[in-house]
Amino acid sequence: MRTRFMELAVGVFMVMGIVALILMALKVSGLSTADAGDKYTIKAYFENLGGLTERAKVSMSGVTIGRVTNVYLDAEDYVAVVEMEITKGMSTLTTDTSAAILTAGLLGEKYIGLTVGADDEYLEEGGVIEDTQSALVLEELIGQFLFSGAEE
Amino acid sequence: MLNLINKILDPIQALGQAALASLQAFGRAGVFLASSIMWGGPGSAGFGDLVKQIYSIGVRSLSIIIVAGFFVGMVLGLQGYTILSDFGSEAALGTMVSLTLLRELGPVVTGLLFAGRAGSALTAEIGLMKATEQISAMEMMGIDPLKRIITPRLWGGFIAMPILGLIFSLVGIWGGAYVGINMLGVDEGAYWGNMQASVGFYDDVLKGVVKSLVFGLVVTWIAVYQGFDSIPTSEGISSATTKTVVLASLAVLGLDFILTAIMLGSI
Numbered sequence: 001m002r003t004r005f006m007e008l009a010v011g012v013f014m015v016m017g018i019v020a021l022i023l024m025a026l027k028v029s030g031l032s033t034a035d036a037g038d039k040y041t042i043k044a045y046f047e048n049l050g051g052l053t054e055r056a057k058v059s060m061s062g063v064t065i066g067r068v069t070n071v072y073l074d075a076e077d078y079v080a081v082v083e084m085e086i087t088k089g090m091s092t093l094t095t096d097t098s099a100a101i102l103t104a105g106l107l108g109e110k111y112i113g114l115t116v117g118a119d120d121e122y123l124e125e126g127g128v129i130e131d132t133q134s135a136l137v138l139e140e141l142i143g144q145f146l147f148s149g150a151e152e
Numbered sequence: 153m154l155n156l157i158n159k160i161l162d163p164i165q166a167l168g169q170a171a172l173a174s175l176q177a178f179g180r181a182g183v184f185l186a187s188s189i190m191w192g193g194p195g196s197a198g199f200g201d202l203v204k205q206i207y208s209i210g211v212r213s214l215s216i217i218i219v220a221g222f223f224v225g226m227v228l229g230l231q232g233y234t235i236l237s238d239f240g241s242e243a244a245l246g247t248m249v250s251l252t253l254l255r256e257l258g259p260v261v262t263g264l265l266f267a268g269r270a271g272s273a274l275t276a277e278i279g280l281m282k283a284t285e286q287i288s289a290m291e292m293m294g295i296d297p298l299k300r301i302i303t304p305r306l307w308g309g310f311i312a313m314p315i316l317g318l319i320f321s322l323v324g325i326w327g328g329a330y331v332g333i334n335m336l337g338v339d340e341g342a343y344w345g346n347m348q349a350s351v352g353f354y355d356d357v358l359k360g361v362v363k364s365l366v367f368g369l370v371v372t373w374i375a376v377y378q379g380f381d382s383i384p385t386s387e388g389i390s391s392a393t394t395k396t397v398v399l400a401s402l403a404v405l406g407l408d409f410i411l412t413a414i415m416l417g418s419i
Binding site for chain 1: 250
């Protein structure tokens with residue numbers, strides 16, 4: 001009876017460990033089981049990222065539809081390249097979709113906001129967004145403001 | 153003159169003696185670990201033994217881990233809220249609580265509690281076995297005490313510790329959510345949503361589990377070695393138990409820095 005209780009307790013303990021790992025994966029880290037295979041990657045070129053990093057959100061009308069997977073500098077054209085994964089559910093992004101780097105709140109994280117265009121062709125795997133708007137860099141903005149103030 | 157030279161040389165000799173002794177102890181502990189693990193997988197000394205060890209090391213540490221985790225999470229929620237609300241970013245509370253717990257506090261505090269709760273018990277148990285000559289009796293009967301006593305305990309600690317660490321973090325995140333959402337009025341969606349946006353399964357959860365595995369192995373290793381190597385008197389067992397808690401706690405804190413540096417990739 002004693003060993004039965006002990007074995008049961010250890011069994012429950014192991015199950016708790018597995019459940020904790022699954023909860024961590026699904027509820028805390030937001031790892032979705034339907035992750036693999038139903039995403040496609042598109043690219044966008046920006047002049048200035050202003051603090052956009054990997055894993056940043058890609059959203060449209062405030063709804064998250066994807067994530068930034070890679071950020072690097074194009075060594076020939078000196079522009080920042082952002083690769084992002086979009087869920088297959090949003091496969092109807094037109095080729096003239098525009099992308100802007102926005103900030104959540106005043107000091108919040110940077111994310112990419114997409115605005116759909118009017119074309120009737122859709123972006124596919126590896127597609128490039130042509131119409132982009134760089135991040136607002138506060139220092140540049142203040143510089144411009146001071147400069148235009150001095151001219152008057 | 154000779155007297156003066158001796159006076160200078162004596163402390164240097166003492167230093168050398170101490171260094172040699174600790175090096176020897178370290179070597180013995182290494183051989184000890186290698187030979188106990190070489191006895192094979194977790195079930196090599198009988199599956200029943202392993203279950204018994206996981207029960208006494210893991211299951212019976214569960215209550216202290218859950219209570220401690222909940223309180224640590226609640227304190228993190230309270231402190232985090234106070235700091236973050238100065239910057240108007242209470243919405244980041246979930247991120248702060250979960251990352252702190254998963255990356256640092258979960259594995260480290262569990263390791264410290266584990267050293268105090270399970271490590272000291274292991275040392276005392278094995279030390280008493282040695283003092284009552286049970287270990288010598290086993291050797292006389294041709295049973296290898298390493299295989300019979302040490303191996304299942306090492307594996308038990310190695311298996312139990314990551315589970316305890318995960319449960320600690322999970323309960324802590326709930327504790328933070330309880331204080332943040334129910335008592336301080338942080339938006340529930342922001343708490344969980346921001347957490348999911350910034351916690352990575354491989355980067356944060358699994359790296360925390362790796363830390364727990366390392367701590368589990370090191371703490372159990374120190375505990376069983378100190379027990380096995382103790383002087384078989386009541387005084388010897390008491391000093392071995394103290395040594396276990398001190399050394400294991402220091403090892404957890406020191407290794408945590410090294411592991412964090414490796415994982416963040418900055419060294």
